[in-house]
Amino acid sequence: SQTIHQWPATLVQPVGSPLSLECTVEGTSNPNLYWYRQAAGRGLQLLFYSIGIDQISSEVPQNLSASRPQDRQFILSSKKLLLSDSGFYLCAYDQGRNQPQHFGDGTRLSIL
Amino acid sequence: AQSVTQLGSHVSVSEGALVLLRCNYSSSVPPYLFWYVQYPNQGLQLLLKYTSAATLVKGINGFEAEFKKSETSFHLTKPSAHMSDAAEYFCAVSDRGLTGGGNKLTFGTGTQLKVEL
Numbered sequence: 001s002q003t004i005h006q007w008p009a010t011l012v013q014p015v016g017s018p019l020s021l022e023c024t025v026e027g028t029s030n031p032n033l034y035w036y037r038q039a040a041g042r043g044l045q046l047l048f049y050s051i052g053i054d055q056i057s058s059e060v061p062q063n064l065s066a067s068r069p070q071d072r073q074f075i076l077s078s079k080k081l082l083l084s085d086s087g088f089y090l091c092a093y094d095q096g097r098n099q100p101q102h103f104g105d106g107t108r109l110s111i112l
Numbered sequence: 113a114q115s116v117t118q119l120g121s122h123v124s125v126s127e128g129a130l131v132l133l134r135c136n137y138s139s140s141v142p143p144y145l146f147w148y149v150q151y152p153n154q155g156l157q158l159l160l161k162y163t164s165a166a167t168l169v170k171g172i173n174g175f176e177a178e179f180k181k182s183e184t185s186f187h188l189t190k191p192s193a194h195m196s197d198a199a200e201y202f203c204a205v206s207d208r209g210l211t212g213g214g215n216k217l218t219f220g221t222g223t224q225l226k227v228e229l
Contacts, residue, residue, distance in 0.1 A: 042221060092155075092156075097209060098163060
């Protein structure tokens with residue numbers, strides 16, 4: 001069966017520190033991968049997506065970046081965190097056009 | 113551009129009562145529609161999906177939704193609410209791909225369902 005893992009579950013970081021959130025998918029090959037940020041009352045905002053290794057597209061300009069070094073690994077990074085980067089980050093995958101996306105359990109990021 | 117409107121950010125029902133969560137979409141082409149549920153501090157779990165087959169879609173946990181093209185709606189219902197249904201529910205639409213592949217999912221802002229004794 002297919003599963004998706006995200007870690008850490010929670011993270012508290014000071015402003016200006018670096019960030020690395022990791023997401024891995026098991027049980028499928030060549031998935032489409034996505035990073036979302038969820039803010040209260042505002043639904044989900046798509047940040048990055050990837051259709052293959054080293055193929056990353058950004059949906060919104062921001063302080064974050066993403067990488068996909070392996071087929072089933074997706075990493076969200078920042079060199080210097082801002083207060084506005086606080087939020088709930090969700091990784092998701094799907095297996096093709098118009099297939100439903102499946103989500104990890106998310107990372108709650110708090111910036112102090 | 114596709115968009116999703118969920119009427120009512122908070123809905124409260126009594127246990128055993130009908131659950132009705134509203135979703136209206138706009139799309140220039142026939143859409144694919146999804147309902148997700150999110151429990152506190154967890155990711156989103158797929159409840160059901162509409163992909164142009166039957167207009168009445170049955171999902172997990174006793175939920176179902178009906179696609180009505182004339183009303184551009186995809187409302188979520190459940191005949192009898194359980195306490196365990198208390199969660200946030202998101203409607204999403206996909207009617208186009210992303211550049212190079214992938215699916216553009218547009219989410220509504222969510223409806224928090226409260227179930228009271």
